[in-house]
Amino acid sequence: MTSPVLRQVDHLQPSQPSQDGDGVKIRRIHDFGGGLDPFLMLDELGSDRPDDYIGGFPPHPHRGIQTLTYVIHxxxxxxxxxxxxxxxxxxxxxxxxxxxxIIHSEMPLTDHHGLHAFQLWLNLPAKDKLSPARYRDVRASEMPRLSGGGAELIALGGHWSRDDGESVEGPLDALAGHGGVAHVRLDAGGALHLRADAPTLLVYVVEGELEVGDAAVPAGHLARLGGGDQLALASAAGGQALLLTGTPHHEPVAHYGPFVMNTHAELEQALRDYRDGTLTGA
Structure with missing residues (x-):
């Protein structure tokens, strides 16, 4: 019987300050060269100052991707x-x-903590780039949880299993690249051990500092993990992270603004379709 192999950080990428929409301040990590495949981008929106985000994201188009938006506050x-x-x-x-x-808008609301949210971009495989658009809300009450050991995992999508065999399945079952997304909270001294054999495994530290395998990863950094079948997370002072898993498409990526296709010719067609009013098939 093969012994479990603990996955270790093989690349650490810090988020960078950026701006999108109508002046919304964000922190962004992106890689359109395949390093995060099937993921393309992670944006963190976080501020207690309405001027940093209140302009929101007025109507704009997309083609060739999936987006997943998750709200903390x-x-x-x-x-x-x-x-x-x-x-x-x-x-x-x-x-x-x-x-x-699809042509959509996203306008922010605030609570007494301000706004704190994330948006992920997942690349669609070539066969699905021109498929019909779809949309779905998922409420917090629909997301199953794994709790214990000073840790809580909230499953948005994908299959998540602790090393003791307890598992949950997130409600989002159609994420591109067999994707999985979970939100983890660790108390001070908390630890979480998961079975994790997906080819792509990413950990974005939201708050605090986490021990990811043998590496210390600070807030605002994305850790890409190497091969293995086990993930160990711990935090001396407590923290939070997003976990992302998936299977790479290994396809060429052509990107321009809100469009992600496989070739420059397909990008040019998307731009023409948007100008002509036929992007959505109308």
């Missing part, structure tokens, strides 16, 4: 050309499969 109101209109609040998430094309 505050909220976001979504509207799109398909007629969806909904608000997610603290603990909720929204998933958008842009496929051939």
């Amino acid at each position: 505050g909220g976001l109101t979504h509207e799109d050309h398909l007629g969806h209109s909904s608000t997610i609040n603290a603990g909720d998430a929204q998933w958008m499969h842009t496929g051939r094309g």
Whole structure:
């Protein structure tokens, strides 16, 4: 019987200050060269100053990706050309499969903590780039949890299993690249040991400092882990992280603004379709 292999950090990437939408201040990690495949980008929106985010994200297009938005504090109101209109609040998430094309807006709401949210971009495989657009809200009450050892895991999507065999399945079951996303909270002195054999395994530290395998990872950094089948997380003073798993597409990526395709010719077609009003198939 093969002994478990603990996965270790093989690359550490800090988030960088950036700006998007109508002047929304964010911290961003992106890699359109395949280093995070099937993930493309992670944006963290976090501020207790409304001027940093209140302009929101007015109507804009997408093609060729999925987005997953998860709120810690505050909220976001979504509207799109398909007629969806909904608000997610603290603990909720929204998933958008842009496929051939979607035009949407996201406008922020605030609570007494301000706004703290994340948006992930996942790349769609070539066969799904022009598929019909879809949208789904997931409420906090729908997300199962694993608790114990001074740790809590909230499963948004994917299968998550502790080394003692207890497991949960997140409600988002159609994430590109067999993706999985979970939010982990560790108390001071808390620890979490998971079975984790997905080819891509990423840990973004949201708060505090976490021991990821044998490495100390500070807040605002994304750790990419090497091979193995076990993940060990711990924190002396407490902290939080997002866990991302998936299977790479290993396909070429052509990116321009809100469009992610496989070739420059497909990007040019997306731009023409948007100018012509046919991006969404209308």
